[in-house]
Amino acid sequence: MSQTIATPPTVRLDSDVIGKPINRTDGPAKVSGAAKYAAEFGVTGPLWYGYIVNSPVAKGKITKIHADEVLAIPGVQQVFSHENVPSFAWFDRSYKDDVAPGGSPFRPLHEPEIMFSLQPVALVVADTFELARYAASVLRIEYEVEKHNTDLESVIDEAYDAPKGKTGFMPPPKPKGDMDKAYQEAPHKIAGEYIHHAQHQNPMEMFATTVDWLGDGKKMKIYDKTQGAPNVQQYLMKIFSLSSDEARVISKFTGGGFGSGLRPQYQVFLAVMAALELEHSVRVVMTRTQMFSFGHRPHTLQKLRIASDDLGHIQALEHKALAETSQFENATETVVNWTGILYNSPNTNFDYQLSKIDVFTPLDMRAPGAATGNFASESAIDELSYKAGKDPLDFRLLNYTYSDPTENKPFTSKRLDDCYHEGAARFGWDQRNPEPRSMRDEKGMLVGWGVAAGCWDASMQKAAAKAVLSADGHLTVSSATNDQGAGTYVIMTQMAAQTLGLPMQQVTFSLGDTNMPAAPVQGGSWTANSVGAAVKDACQEVGKKLLKLAQKMDDSPLAGVDFEDAQFVDGHIRANEDITRSVAIADILAASGEDKIEADGKAGPNPINQLKYSMHSHNAVFVEVKVDEDLGTIHVTRVVNAVAAGRIMNPKTARSQVLGGTVWGLSMAMMEETYLNNELGRYMNHNYAEYHIPVNADIHKIDVIFVEEEDDIASPIGVKGVGEIGMLGVTAAIANAVYHATGKRVRELPLTSDKLL
Amino acid sequence: MNSFTLTQATAADEAVRDLTSHDGAAYLGGGTNLVDLMKYNLERPTHLTSLGLLPLTDITSLPDGGLRLGALATNADTAWHPEVEKRYPLLSQTILAGATPQLRNAATNGGNLNQRTRCYYFYDLATPCNKREPGTGCSALTGPNRVCGVLGTSESCIATQPSDMCVALAALEAVVRVQGPDGERTIKFDDYHRLPGDHPEKDNTLKPGELVTAIDLPEEGYADHFTYLKLRDRSSYAFALVSVAVGLKMNGNTIEKARFALGGVAHKPWRDQEAEKMLEGQTASPDLFRQVAAKVFAEAKGYGEGSLHNSFKIELGKRAIVRALKQSTEMSQVVNPNVFLNSNP
Numbered sequence A: 001m002s003q004t005i006a007t008p009p010t011v012r013l014d015s016d017v018i019g020k021p022i023n024r025t026d027g028p029a030k031v032s033g034a035a036k037y038a039a040e041f042g043v044t045g046p047l048w049y050g051y052i053v054n055s056p057v058a059k060g061k062i063t064k065i066h067a068d069e070v071l072a073i074p075g076v077q078q079v080f081s082h083e084n085v086p087s088f089a090w091f092d093r094s095y096k097d098d099v100a101p102g103g104s105p106f107r108p109l110h111e112p113e114i115m116f117s118l119q120p121v122a123l124v125v126a127d128t129f130e131l132a133r134y135a136a137s138v139l140r141i142e143y144e145v146e147k148h149n150t151d152l153e154s155v156i157d158e159a160y161d162a163p164k165g166k167t168g169f170m171p172p173p174k175p176k177g178d179m180d181k182a183y184q185e186a187p188h189k190i191a192g193e194y195i196h197h198a199q200h201q202n203p204m205e206m207f208a209t210t211v212d213w214l215g216d217g218k219k220m221k222i223y224d225k226t227q228g229a230p231n232v233q234q235y236l237m238k239i240f241s242l243s244s245d246e247a248r249v250i251s252k253f254t255g256g257g258f259g260s261g262l263r264p265q266y267q268v269f270l271a272v273m274a275a276l277e278l279e280h281s282v283r284v285v286m287t288r289t290q291m292f293s294f295g296h297r298p299h300t301l302q303k304l305r306i307a308s309d310d311l312g313h314i315q316a317l318e319h320k321a322l323a324e325t326s327q328f329e330n331a332t333e334t335v336v337n338w339t340g341i342l343y344n345s346p347n348t349n350f351d352y353q354l355s356k357i358d359v360f361t362p363l364d365m366r367a368p369g370a371a372t373g374n375f376a377s378e379s380a381i382d383e384l385s386y387k388a389g390k391d392p393l394d395f396r397l398l399n400y401t402y403s404d405p406t407e408n409k410p411f412t413s414k415r416l417d418d419c420y421h422e423g424a425a426r427f428g429w430d431q432r433n434p435e436p437r438s439m440r441d442e443k444g445m446l447v448g449w450g451v452a453a454g455c456w457d458a459s460m461q462k463a464a465a466k467a468v469l470s471a472d473g474h475l476t477v478s479s480a481t482n483d484q485g486a487g488t489y490v491i492m493t494q495m496a497a498q499t500l501g502l503p504m505q506q507v508t509f510s511l512g513d514t515n516m517p518a519a520p521v522q523g524g525s526w527t528a529n530s531v532g533a534a535v536k537d538a539c540q541e542v543g544k545k546l547l548k549l550a551q552k553m554d555d556s557p558l559a560g561v562d563f564e565d566a567q568f569v570d571g572h573i574r575a576n577e578d579i580t581r582s583v584a585i586a587d588i589l590a591a592s593g594e595d596k597i598e599a600d601g602k603a604g605p606n607p608i609n610q611l612k613y614s615m616h617s618h619n620a621v622f623v624e625v626k627v628d629e630d631l632g633t634i635h636v637t638r639v640v641n642a643v644a645a646g647r648i649m650n651p652k653t654a655r656s657q658v659l660g661g662t663v664w665g666l667s668m669a670m671m672e673e674t675y676l677n678n679e680l681g682r683y684m685n686h687n688y689a690e691y692h693i694p695v696n697a698d699i700h701k702i703d704v705i706f707v708e709e710e711d712d713i714a715s716p717i718g719v720k721g722v723g724e725i726g727m728l729g730v731t732a733a734i735a736n737a738v739y740h741a742t743g744k745r746v747r748e749l750p751l752t753s754d755k756l757l
Numbered sequence B: 001m002n003s004f005t006l007t008q009a010t011a012a013d014e015a016v017r018d019l020t021s022h023d024g025a026a027y028l029g030g031g032t033n034l035v036d037l038m039k040y041n042l043e044r045p046t047h048l049t050s051l052g053l054l055p056l057t058d059i060t061s062l063p064d065g066g067l068r069l070g071a072l073a074t075n076a077d078t079a080w081h082p083e084v085e086k087r088y089p090l091l092s093q094t095i096l097a098g099a100t101p102q103l104r105n106a107a108t109n110g111g112n113l114n115q116r117t118r119c120y121y122f123y124d125l126a127t128p129c130n131k132r133e134p135g136t137g138c139s140a141l142t143g144p145n146r147v148c149g150v151l152g153t154s155e156s157c158i159a160t161q162p163s164d165m166c167v168a169l170a171a172l173e174a175v176v177r178v179q180g181p182d183g184e185r186t187i188k189f190d191d192y193h194r195l196p197g198d199h200p201e202k203d204n205t206l207k208p209g210e211l212v213t214a215i216d217l218p219e220e221g222y223a224d225h226f227t228y229l230k231l232r233d234r235s236s237y238a239f240a241l242v243s244v245a246v247g248l249k250m251n252g253n254t255i256e257k258a259r260f261a262l263g264g265v266a267h268k269p270w271r272d273q274e275a276e277k278m279l280e281g282q283t284a285s286p287d288l289f290r291q292v293a294a295k296v297f298a299e300a301k302g303y304g305e306g307s308l309h310n311s312f313k314i315e316l317g318k319r320a321i322v323r324a325l326k327q328s329t330e331m332s333q334v335v336n337p338n339v340f341l342n343s344n345p
């Protein structure tokens, strides 16, 4: 596997650390086991363990809980259920977290009503984990069962327009022209229905919370598995009326999230509730089965109609989606908009609706909404390219957008065309025989080549950071952001080192503690640019102070130099005009007599730029599949993923993100589906043995190309983020390659062998 | 998981005595299945007789030309044993097509025979399942049942025996040696596992207290013409949707002797002796293989359409038989005939 930065936009210096493939600073701690995850922290004093009991039914009411039988077991401390959990905050808004959708959030152990299968109904707390688990297994609970409905297809008639209410959700674009007429009249057209089922994020690390009860009023250290400690803290403070001092949330390492940790999960509520009630340290860890008891990528049904003129220009474009949500919240994703951003059409129609079923509220999962819409629209575009007699890549280039048609705004930057060209060249696309079923390998396997494009937001959020330069010259920067494996630790260290011209070893970046300056949840690919810009700001503020101190030194060579005219390189501040006018930072610190220099930094979206521009990352994905037609088996033997996502801060960690995204897209294409039994209203393959994701043997050659963009409008540091974009395009490119290999268009995921028989 | 006591037995008769002297006791082999079942509260033994110290780990040649596999030899040691690799490559490859290296290092041959079904409902106490709780019903009949069977099913259970190894053992016509309170006996492999009928709670024909001590392989290992074809949802660490183990003796293009068994389709490794006879004395040809495949699935019954339901296994199973027979007849000293299909292209 190789990787290139196809065209670095700026000249790089030897002293630069940004843009270099630097190893993760947290790598050694992770591989040696020193990195501690939420369930691994020790507490002061003894620790009790909570084990969660979940509902076997999807709808109904608890009529009796035989807690007394379990409380009689020596070592069992308490059985919490709706019967004895005090009511906390009254209003829904207290239970709303930063990324909650509209509706009424789930309140654990609040009422006897059951709203979904696997709903948590009790927490058994005992002296040991084994005892709590055993006691939970013998806890008898009686239910009055009601008829449930988990079948989305049966409630299509009850669909309603997805309401606003969730941060980041973009309602479908307004219609343009006359879709029906244009579609009728166009010479080339396709219509298709696309389906994927529920998928669960399934990070390796289970959700877990360790509450360290400090014995000083209600003060707690709450070690939580989350993608955003500040979001969890706010949630807990509102529900339990705690101060930020009392509810300190810590999350140093997160063993994967993929969206599942965006919202506080119910184990943190249960652990904190139990600690407050028992005035004792408590740990609650979910089981793998329980990892299937909350959010998931929603089962979604989509319909597309697209038509083109004789030359292949799209004339009509319609994309409609219907997704499931729970009975109590409106989980919304941006599903259909991306199609209108990637392709221009004079006549369009977009629609996005929800229907309620008896499941837990869906939750963002890697490239939420876009992954859903992208599979359908890139399959449909591909299909139309054949109808119009065009090469699928040429067809996409023919319908390329230079500004965003949904908002009539220019892009801050868009090098998707270069992604197409670089990717096609690396892949060898010009060797493709356009005819389906025309290519075979030496063993007689059908070979198919497919392409697809992807598009994701380059959005910024408010973030803050603090930088402290100590007298010994060590720089410590902190922000309450998260690292779910993305590489946040190393890229923020790079950003700080670059800004003040210090070597990497002289910089420490720490994160994941609500005592640090606030940062948004890690999601949406916004951490690198938002937190990165805040880190830069904090370091620049330290730099300004350093410059002032330098100028106070006797005969300072930097006298009269403005901050804008100074550079921080190799541990020195130098004048841009004349780099021999230079002072070592160590000398400044020594001369100043200060024991430290500190500053706060912050960053946020620029509202004027947001009004004027459309900000997106893009990618082009090329895939080769080999299909054993008799047996329906598909092997994805080659992938080239070319990504344009602004400046790449660290090609090594960025490449890892794109590799992971590519595997994720393959997983969605080929394997992932949570099996829902509608009679039982329950997901059935709730373990790693039966919920399939790829193993090493499923993954072959993956090539990542970065087409860098210079874009200081999308973010002050030129970064767009790579967390989501890597998975886009992949699923559709595989389906398109399978069509090219076999002549079969599969519109329902995953592409299991039975669908090709 | 409930609390339990544990004894480390050091001899087979001691193990049998220990088990039969405790109510609700179970044998513990590698524990890769039993411990999971205990964690899921499906099995709640109050006593475990651990077999880890039994001197039954050897693999030894038998006077009649066969090979004896100790019940406590691990799946990994068995698959990589030079005699097994050389004389019974079908068995070796079949074992290696199962689970993961870590699991195979811990799993024992005796435990492999007795592993329980992977039917989703069996593993979830919240759902009706006749195998787990007789009389509660079978959730798989109408619900998602991609893992379930299409041959020899009953209205009370459509589960499959999930082992790969057992599919090869069936084709090789192995014999299971057991020791119980009443002494030793042998069970032909075909008779070891049973069909669900009205008693799906019983997976096999072991009597209470009986311990598997060894598996005997007959002399014929089909080392020149064999295949294990395993079709599954990912390239490793997944149970078979359909698998076929084939052993042939060929003379030119004529099949002299044919044995094959299927996994993933029934409550036991599925053999069809009439279908085997259809091959014997015949010239290998795709037409013949298709007839054989049709015969095997003639009475198959699928339970619902679509990817989550298992009717597709009937067509997939037929194609798998045709492919596996073709591979076995065509091979001439191919070391691993299904490497592409199973893992890396």
Ligand SMILES: Cc1cc2nc3c(=O)[nH]c(=O)nc-3n(C[C@H](O)[C@H](O)[C@H](O)COP(=O)(O)OP(=O)(O)OC[C@H]3O[C@@H](n4cnc5c(N)ncnc54)[C@H](O)[C@@H]3O)c2cc1C
Pocket (backbone or CB within 6 Å): A689, B026, B027, B028, B029, B030, B031, B032, B033, B034, B035, B036, B051, B071, B075, B097, B098, B099, B100, B103, B106, B107, B108, B109, B110, B111, B112, B113, B114, B115, B116, B162, B163, B164, B165, B210, B211, B212, B213, B237, B238, B239, B240
């Ligand atoms: C995630 C996962 C994936 C897997 N994938 C596959 C796969 O793809 N293919 C495959 O074939 N297998 C697979 N397996 C199953 C694995 O092969 C079995 O778990 C293993 O073979 C069981 O052996 P063990 O020694 O660990 O048995 P144990 O778990 O110790 O015992 C299993 C059962 O056998 C009984 N038992 C054990 N030894 C004896 C004996 N000598 N006499 C009588 N009874 C005995 C026990 O009481 C128990 O009921 C998988 C398992 C897991 C957990």
Ligand code: SF4
Pocket (backbone or CB within 6 Å): B117, B119, B120, B121, B122, B128, B129, B130, B131, B132, B137, B138, B139, B140, B141, B148, B156, B157, B158, B159, B200
């Ligand atoms: S198929 Fe057998 S194991 Fe599965 S639910 Fe039915 S009875 Fe239980």
